[in-house]
Amino acid sequence: MHDTVRxxxxxxxxxxxxxxxxxxxxxxxxxxxxxxxxxxxxxxxPMSDRPRMDPETAKMEIARRHREIMExxxxxxxxxxxxxxxxxxxxxxVDEIFGGLRxxxxxxxxxxxxxMSYDEMLVEIDITFNSTCEHHFLPILGRAHVAYICKGxxxxxxxxxxxxxxxxxxPQVQERATVQIAQALSKILRTxxxxxxxxxxxxxxxxxxxxxxxxxxRTSKLSGAFQSNPALRAEFYASIPGPSQLKVV
Ligand SMILES: [Zn+2]
Numbered sequence: 001m002h003d004t005v006r007x008x009x010x011x012x013x014x015x016x017x018x019x020x021x022x023x024x025x026x027x028x029x030x031x032x033x034x035x036x037x038x039x040x041x042x043x044x045x046p047m048s049d050r051p052r053m054d055p056e057t058a059k060m061e062i063a064r065r066h067r068e069i070m071e072x073x074x075x076x077x078x079x080x081x082x083x084x085x086x087x088x089x090x091x092x093x094v095d096e097i098f099g100g101l102r103x104x105x106x107x108x109x110x111x112x113x114x115x116m117s118y119d120e121m122l123v124e125i126d127i128t129f130n131s132t133c134e135h136h137f138l139p140i141l142g143r144a145h146v147a148y149i150c151k152g153x154x155x156x157x158x159x160x161x162x163x164x165x166x167x168x169x170x171p172q173v174q175e176r177a178t179v180q181i182a183q184a185l186s187k188i189l190r191t192x193x194x195x196x197x198x199x200x201x202x203x204x205x206x207x208x209x210x211x212x213x214x215x216x217x218r219t220s221k222l223s224g225a226f227q228s229n230p231a232l233r234a235e236f237y238a239s240i241p242g243p244s245q246l247k248v249v
Contacts, residue, residue, distance in 0.1 A: 029112055029113045029115075030110055030111055030112040030113055030153075031110070031111055031153075032108075032109070032110050032111075033109040033110070033111065033188050035103050035104075035106045036103060038106075038184060038187050038188065039103055039106070039184075041183065041187050042180050042183045042184050042187070043176065043179055043180060043183065045101065045170050045171070045172075045176070045180075047101075052102075055094050055095070055102075058090075058093075058094050059087070059090040059091055059093075059094050059095075060090070061090075062086075062089065062090035062093055062094065063086040063087045063089070063090035064086070066085070066086040066089045066090060067086040070082065070085065070086065096169070097130070097131075097132050097169055098132070098169060098170060098171065099169045100165075100166045100167055100168065100169030100170040101169075101170050105166065105169070106166055107159060107162035107163065107166060109155060109159050109162070109163075109188060110155070111153045111154070111155050111188060111189065111190075112153070112154055112155070113152065113153065113154075114150050114152050114153060114154045116154075118150050118154070119149070119150055120149070120150075121147050121148070121149050121232070121235065121236065121239075122147060122148055122149075122150065123145065123146070123147040123236065123239045123240065124145070124146050124147070124157060124160045124161075125143075125145045125239070125240050125241060126143050126145065126241065127143060127144040127145070127146065127160060127161050127164050128142070128143055129142050129143070129144060129161075129164050129165050129168040130142075130168060131168035131169070131170070131172045131177060131200075132170075132171050132172060133171070133172065133173070133202055133203075133204045134170075134171030134172055134173060135173070135204065136204035136208070137171070138202070138203045138204040138207065138208075139203045140168075140172065140174065140200050140201070140202050140203070141200060141201045141203065142168070142174070142198055142199060142200030142201070143198070143199050143200070143241075144164045144181065144196060144197070144198045145195075145196070145197045145198075145199075145239075145240040145241070146160050146164070146181070146182075146185060146194070146195065146196050146197075147194070147195040147196075147226070147236050147239070148185060148186075148189055148191060148193055148194045148195070149191060149193035149224075149225060149232075150189075150191070151189065151190055151191035151193070152190070153189050153190055153191075154189075155188065155189065159188075160185070163181060163184055163185060163188070164181055167180045167181050167184070174198055174200055174202075174217055174219045175219050177198065177219075178196055178197075178198050178219040178220065178221045179221050181196050181198075181221075182194050182195070182196040182221035182222075182223060183221075186223060186224075191224065192223050192224030192225075193223070193224035193225045193226060194221075194222075194223050194224065194226065195220070195221070195222045195223070195226040195233075195236050196220065196221045196222075197218065197219070197220045197237075197240055198217075198218070198219050198220075199216055199217070199218050199241075200216065200217050200219075201215075201216055201217075202217060222236075
C-alpha cells in the first residue's frame with residue numbers, strides 16, 4: 001500500500017500519494033483513508049481564517065508570547081529553572097498537546113476487508129487519552145470506550161486509540177471530542193453503527209473553581225443501531241465500565 005516509485009529524475013514518491021480520491025480502493029482488500037476528506041466530514045474545532053504558521057515559526061511566536069506572560073507574572077526569566085520554559089511550552093503546544101490541530105498528524109489508516117465474516121459488536125474499552133480543556137488550558141484525563149458493528153471493513157485495534165488521541169490533542173470540550181471521534185470512526189469504517197462513550201476528569205474542575213475532588217464527566221455519542229436498538233444499546237453499556245468502576249486517575 002505504500003509502494004515507493006522511483007521516478008526518472010531520482011525522486012521517490014509514494015504510490016498512494018499519486019492516487020487522487022479518498023477512501024478509494026487501493027486493492028480489492030482495503031482502502032486508505034483520505035484525511036482531508038475525512039476531516040471535512042467531522043464537526044470542526046473552531047478555527048480562525050488566519051493563515052497557519054509552519055510549526056517552527058509557530059513555536060518561535062508562542063515562545064515569545066509565553067515569555068511575556070511569565071514576565072507579566074513577575075517571574076525572573078534569567079533564572080536557570082525558568083529561562084527555557086517558554087520554548088518548552090511552545091514545543092509542547094505545537095508538537096504534542098495540540099498536534100491534533102494539524103491534519104498532517106492524523107494517523108495513517110488502512111481499512112481492510114472483513115474476511116472473517118465477523119458481524120457482531122466490537123468494543124474497545126478503556127482507551128486512555130490526555131486532552132486539554134479549551135476554556136482553561138488545563139488537562140482533561142480520560143478514557144474512551146468505542147464500539148461498532150462491522151459492515152464489511154475492519155481496522156487494526158491500535159487505530160481506535162490513534163483516532164481518539166488525535167482528536168484529544170486539540171483544545172477541547174468533552175462533548176465535541178466525543179462527536180468528532182464517533183463521526184470519524186463512522187466514516188472510516190463506513191457504518192452508522194458506532195458508539196463512543198468518554199469518561200474524563202477535568203483538572204480545571206479539580207484544581208480551581210469549585211475544586212471538586214471526585215466528579216467525573218461521562219459523554220456519549222451513539223448512532224445507527226446503537227441509537228435505534230435498545231437491546232444493542234443495553235449490550236454496549238453492559239460491556240463498558242460502569243460509573244462505579246471508573247478509574248480515570
Ligand atoms: Zn476548563
